[in-house]
Amino acid sequence: MEAHVGANQRIARLVAHLRPSNSQEGGDGVLERGECRAKGGAPGFKVAILGAAGGIGQPLALLMKINPLVSVLHLYDVVNTPGVTADVSHMDTGAVVRGFLGQAQLESALTGMDLVIIPAGVPRKPGMTRDDLFKINAGIVKTLCEGIAKACPNAIVNLISNPVNSTVAIAAEVFKKAGTYDPKKLLGVTTLDVARANTFVAEVLGVDPREVDVPVVGGHAGVTILPLLSQVKPPSSFTAEETAYLTDRIQNGGTEVVEAKAGTGSATLSMAYAAAKFANSCLRGLKGEAGVVECSFVDSQVTELPFFATKVRLGRAGAEEVYQLGPLNEYERIGLEKAKKELAGSIQKGIDFIRNQA
Ligand SMILES: NC(=O)c1ccc[n+]([C@@H]2O[C@H](COP(=O)([O-])OP(=O)(O)OC[C@H]3O[C@@H](n4cnc5c(N)ncnc54)[C@H](O)[C@@H]3O)[C@@H](O)[C@H]2O)c1
């Protein structure tokens, strides 16, 4: 009799667990499944993706679900998270996946998170600059960062939404206003520039891109993307033509993809790869691993600008050390001046967006 009752209870639980969720109100059914699986969850970090149903968000969700350092994965968007969550949650990896839909669920999505990755916002179409996205994405980033300040002020934030040169400043201002700003924990994601630089340089050198390391400094738009080809590892020399070709291709890699996609969006797959790589480095740092170094657009004293991308060392506190530029050649010094000029305006635009609302 006892065994019979136990079996019935197990079946009832299983039926509840499998009940489909059609709710666009927040996917309660998805949450139930998450809770159910959480009991067997692996130890690790709690990660949220904001904009998880988008072109970057979906493959990034997949990549974070297979990251063994992730124990809980929260997927937040203003559309379609129940479906994405149900889909990703069937992968037999350790992370427990939970979906959150719409502004009313932002706080629940963020509570307790160690790392928040933000690819929310509109992408470019041919003919647009990243700055053309400011009008829409500035407000999105502001709202999401207000949520972070409230629900997980100690989380590390990986900001992908464009224009990164302005959105990082927006995020910093929101956090300052809330009294939660920790400069070490706000990281603009420029990893795709490094991935492209490694790929294009490897093509020219005729080597495996995994053997190449190109520091890319400055920011994340056009001339602000400054590859330091004089510091490539392994040490390599380039002709003036190769330098001009590589610099131009790296600076315009995003536009190359936008044009090839012909109006359907910008880089999503390579970006999800780059974001997952960067997030993994942040988690390795959080875990206490030594010597984790990535390029990132951060609060910086390397130049006179308040934010600048250089190599940073990632640790338990976030970007624990911001490295100097190192020796530049004449070509790079000229590039640096151009980059700084454009960056100054983009950063100020982000700062003004928040300060002028006060
Ligand atoms: N940093 C980089 O290197 C880099 C590279 C590629 C793309 N991007 C940028 O990433 C952003 C996203 O690109 P995508 O191709 O994934 O775009 P997408 O349109 O495919 O996806 C964006 C997602 O954001 C969601 N969203 C919109 N408003 C939101 C809000 N308030 N809260 C939560 N989610 C919201 C949308 O519903 C959508 O699912 C763009 O701004 C793009 O320019 C940056």
Ligand SMILES: O=C(O)C[C@H](O)C(=O)O
């Ligand atoms: O180019 C874009 O608009 C997207 C992104 O910033 C990229 O570099 O691919």
